[in-house]
Amino acid sequence: MLSTLQGCAQLGSRPAPQGQQVLPAQWQNLGKIAISIPAADAAAASSNHVLRYVWQQNGEDYSVRLSGTFGLGAVTVERHGEQVSLLRGGEVIEQASSSEQLFYRHTGLQLPVSQLRYWITGVADASAVRNSDRSKQAVPALAS
Template sequence: MKLRFLYLLLPLLFAGCAQHPNSALPKNSTWTIQQAQLEQLTHWSLSGKLGIFTPNNRDSVDIYWQQSGQDFHIRLSALLGLKSIDIQKRGNETVIIDMDGQRHHSNDTEQLITDLTGFVLPIEYLQQWIKGNPSNASYQLNDRQQVSNLLGGTQNTELWSITYNDYRTVNQTNLPHKLQLTRGDLRLKFSISQWHLPPKT
């Protein structure tokens, strides 16, 4: 049960305006402007697929992630949606509902994940990293002034390496649609099919 739960939960943690992204990216935006846009983007959702690769296993799940300020709801689904795991953070409390419907509560999101899976996942930073915002990380930019890769994490854990590809413009904001996270022998590959952002005011 624990191993099955692990492989379903991992993808999720890592991994608006429902409109199709435009691949024609503006070339005159500076990184300062783009990062300011990403910092101000606090309410969004995404859907897509997440591949999980270890030396002995390869798995793929559907992922839905809704971010509302500091709160979030992440749903991971496999087996045509017949099995799913929900991670919900509201205020200081996180609740994880596993595949058997059991509810697990904590005020420490990362510790709860570690207790249930045996892995430390950087959910605090992923809320920024998945947008292409290199919070608490060293990074490099591509020729369009977008983050192409970063290296970051807490001082107490092994650093995460992330590579980004396939940026597209969604509601005037450049967002990655493909990214890969690597730490040790664990590799997480996100393929985001759609971002949903609030309309520009």
């Protein structure tokens, strides 16, 4: 008796991606971000913060309204060109070259504010350096 067993399924061909997905030029989103900060003392409880945000994106410029339990009350971080401003009640509190610097100076929390748009939209940051060369990754040898 002759029997044949086929163990591989044929996969249809897929077109190669035509390039990286890009973010829309203008969009708005709102939501919450939870931040947990470990206590300096291992026996103490961690500090938890919830930030509510409203994000408005216009090209490379953005306006992010943040409110919650992080010690600042309600603030807005705005980026116009290369300048980032922190506002409270519509008045500029401080300006800097990065939103991360401003947020850290006023809260002590490290939050990658300028990268949140990529997290929100699920699109990779094209300017981030990535190493996707698999030939440089170590591949463990199989024991025989």
